[in-house]
Amino acid sequence: MRRLFKVFRNKAALAGLLTILFFIFIAVFAEFIAPYSPYEQNLADRLQPPSKSHLLGTDDLGRDILSRIIYGARISLAIGLISVALALGVGISAGLVSAYYGGIVDTLLMRLFDVMLAFPTILLAMAIMAALGPDLENAMIAVGIVNIPTFARIVRASALIVKEQEYVMAAQALGQSNSKIIFRHILPNIVGPITVQVTLSYGGSILNAAGLGFLGMGAQPPTPEWGAMLSQARSFIISAPWTVTFPGIAIFLSVLGFNILGDGLRDFLDPRLR
Amino acid sequence: MYRYILRRLLIMIPVIIGVSAVVFFLIRSIPGDPALILLGEHSSEEAVAKIREQLGLDKPKIVQFFYFLLNVAKGDFGRSFTTNEFVVIEIAKHFPATIELTVCSMIFGSIVGLVLGVTAATYRNSIIDYLTTVISVTGISMPVFWLGLMAIILFSIKLPIFPISGRLDPTITFSGRTGLIILDSLLQGNFAVFKDAIHHIFLPALCLGTIPLASIARMTRSSMLEVLNQDFIRTAKAKGLPSRKVIYTHALRNALIPVVTVMGLQFGSLLGGAVLTETIFAWPGIGRLSVEAIDARNYPVIQGCIIFFAFIFVIINLLVDILYAFIDPRIRYE
Numbered sequence: 001m002r003r004l005f006k007v008f009r010n011k012a013a014l015a016g017l018l019t020i021l022f023f024i025f026i027a028v029f030a031e032f033i034a035p036y037s038p039y040e041q042n043l044a045d046r047l048q049p050p051s052k053s054h055l056l057g058t059d060d061l062g063r064d065i066l067s068r069i070i071y072g073a074r075i076s077l078a079i080g081l082i083s084v085a086l087a088l089g090v091g092i093s094a095g096l097v098s099a100y101y102g103g104i105v106d107t108l109l110m111r112l113f114d115v116m117l118a119f120p121t122i123l124l125a126m127a128i129m130a131a132l133g134p135d136l137e138n139a140m141i142a143v144g145i146v147n148i149p150t151f152a153r154i155v156r157a158s159a160l161i162v163k164e165q166e167y168v169m170a171a172q173a174l175g176q177s178n179s180k181i182i183f184r185h186i187l188p189n190i191v192g193p194i195t196v197q198v199t200l201s202y203g204g205s206i207l208n209a210a211g212l213g214f215l216g217m218g219a220q221p222p223t224p225e226w227g228a229m230l231s232q233a234r235s236f237i238i239s240a241p242w243t244v245t246f247p248g249i250a251i252f253l254s255v256l257g258f259n260i261l262g263d264g265l266r267d268f269l270d271p272r273l274r
Numbered sequence: 275m276y277r278y279i280l281r282r283l284l285i286m287i288p289v290i291i292g293v294s295a296v297v298f299f300l301i302r303s304i305p306g307d308p309a310l311i312l313l314g315e316h317s318s319e320e321a322v323a324k325i326r327e328q329l330g331l332d333k334p335k336i337v338q339f340f341y342f343l344l345n346v347a348k349g350d351f352g353r354s355f356t357t358n359e360f361v362v363i364e365i366a367k368h369f370p371a372t373i374e375l376t377v378c379s380m381i382f383g384s385i386v387g388l389v390l391g392v393t394a395a396t397y398r399n400s401i402i403d404y405l406t407t408v409i410s411v412t413g414i415s416m417p418v419f420w421l422g423l424m425a426i427i428l429f430s431i432k433l434p435i436f437p438i439s440g441r442l443d444p445t446i447t448f449s450g451r452t453g454l455i456i457l458d459s460l461l462q463g464n465f466a467v468f469k470d471a472i473h474h475i476f477l478p479a480l481c482l483g484t485i486p487l488a489s490i491a492r493m494t495r496s497s498m499l500e501v502l503n504q505d506f507i508r509t510a511k512a513k514g515l516p517s518r519k520v521i522y523t524h525a526l527r528n529a530l531i532p533v534v535t536v537m538g539l540q541f542g543s544l545l546g547g548a549v550l551t552e553t554i555f556a557w558p559g560i561g562r563l564s565v566e567a568i569d570a571r572n573y574p575v576i577q578g579c580i581i582f583f584a585f586i587f588v589i590i591n592l593l594v595d596i597l598y599a600f601i602d603p604r605i606r607y608e
Contacts, residue, residue, distance in 0.1 A: 012411075115292030118584045120546035123564070127580050130568050131300040207417055211550055214419045215565055230420060241427045248420030256415035263411065 006268065013264020019257030027073040034067035038224040047240040057242040059233060061222075065243065068224035069250045075225045076254055079140050079209040080202040086144030088198060091151025096182050098152065099159035110156075113149035121146050121204075122211050129217040136225065139218035143205045154197050158190035165189075192269045196262055203258030210251045226251045275599065282592050293584040294346050298339050301573050307331075308573050312355050351578035356570055361578035365560060369582075370453030371441060372559030375551070376544045378456075378479035383486030384537060388526075390487075391494025391533075395502060396521055406491050413488025418547045422481045422554035429477060436477045439556035443470050478555040485547045486540035493536040497529040504528075530601050538594030542587045 008014045026033055035055075042062035050057045056065040094113075098106040116124065125142040132138035162168060163186060171181050212218035213227025221232060226247040233243035309325040310317070326332050329352075330341055345351065351361035394406035430438045441455055442448060448467045450458020456475070459468035501507065502525055510520045549561035556562070560579050567575035 122546040
């Protein structure tokens with residue numbers, strides 16, 4: 001773990017981490033930081049450009065855009081957390097079982113994931129959303145499901161290598177149970193690639209969920225989700241361009257933070273890719 | 275090679291069946307009765323029952339799926355609930371717009387990505403190298419729908435250089451054989467239409483093209499860095515070959531394999547990105563058709579579009595694998 005902290009000698013990775021910490025900070029302390037309630041409407045102040053009283057301006061219902069973006073950080077981070085946790089849980093289980101047991105289980109699981117990977121990500125998420133209905137929780141589930149094959153493949157590929165190591169064979173020879181070998185000996189040795197994928201998928205999940213929100217299939221009004229905010233502000237692109245500018249910057253910066261941290265981790269764990 | 279292609283085509287069959295199964299059961303789990311959606315809330319019970327029978331909705335799900343598969347194999351996805359047109363015809367009408375947009379985006383992304391990647395690797399640790407890294411990380415993190423909106427604000431509203439939406443100026447009427455306006459106008463020698471089509475596609479293709487650009491630049495850079503350290507590059511330099519020839523003939527060709535893989539994979543992201551880009555620029559392609567179909571709960575069109583997208587994606591992956599053999603003669607498929 002101490003070795004892992006050396007990754008932050010890479011300035012880009014450190015910048016990524018600081019960006020993420022910034023978003024976590026504003027998400028946790030939203031009540032104290034946000035100047036207004038994200039839902040408070042003030043029609044007299046609708047579509048106001050950035051000013052001292054509203055630093056990023058107001059939307060078509062007179063709501064303060066800065067406050068909505070601050071509260072939106074909570075939603076975006078939660079989307080990333082829940083969808084990655086879902087993908088991670090199912091992906092790790094499926095990848096480990098597939099690699100360790102091989103045979104028909106491996107074939108069936110991998111073919112299933114081949115089918116899922118045959119869909120462009122956002123389209124599969126859209127199809128799942130069509131079935132589940134437009135809703136924030138469903139968007140988290142949909143984005144999580146589309147991430148499962150990537151995790152399963154990475155876990156399987158890494159576990160296949162570790163499985164052939166002598167210490168795993170020694171554990172088998174000592175008669176340790178399969179579950180103990182998988183969770184005590186294989187899983188801890190593939191944490192590196194999983195960590196990289198978690199970071200990259202977190203950014204990707206925020207992006208995909210924002211895309212769903214933008215298409216009207218994710219979070220529904222008046223939830224201050226960044227993608228949904230962009231979708232609602234589209235009609236005012238000519239008269240109030242700030243309404244579409246700032247939520248987009250928030251999406252971009254948060255995804256950028258996760259991506260450069262993920263890149264730094266990957267470079268650190270596999271210097272050949274540098 | 276032919277045996278390999280045939281084998282890959284055969285492997286595609288279970289994948290397409292799997293894709294159809296996923297789509298079929300997802301769409302069937304949408305709450306609401308398709309017959310009611312088709313006829314409207316206030317239709318009579320007899321009419322609903324008749325439509326349910328016609329659509330086969332009265333049969334068990336597994337039987338419905340079997341018929342559905344048979345129809346997919348025949349290219350029959352049913353009729354659109356909103357236009358009553360065959361879904362295949364709807365897709366055929368919208369496909370040229372999507373293919374024109376994705377191909378233009380891919381060309382833009384590939385050219386700029388390759389040039390940036392090669393230059394960054396050649397001048398390692400220079401400003402251009404850092405700039406390429408910034409562009410690629412930025413491109414991967416940028417929401418394509420937001421980039422589209424920003425491009426519209428900047429280049430269509432503030433500086434009215436490019437049109438906001440559509441494939442052609444509404445005053446122009448044009449029809450061609452392939453539906454690909456750029457190609458058709460060139461074939462007919464109609465340069466006014468050609469110019470207008472390029473003018474309209476420029477902004478959407480630029481925005482969508484950032485998706486492959488970022489990944490291609492990054493992969494080209496790392497792949498070129500690996501190749502530039504190889505002995506044969508040193509030999510080529512020692513022979514006194516001009517550096518341009520060493521980089522573009524000797525190094526780039528050997529660095530292309532992983533880049534081509536990325537290009538193939540990026541096509542999937544492009545198809546996904548096209549859904550968002552088409553929505554922003556009111557581009558009449560399959561992406562926009564699918565979003566409208568989901569909004570209208572137009573099940574046959576949703577099914578058709580998603581299966582079609584997946585089919586195209588699988589075909590592109592096959593083409594990429596075949597392309598490897600042309601780029602790298604060491605690869606021989608048995």
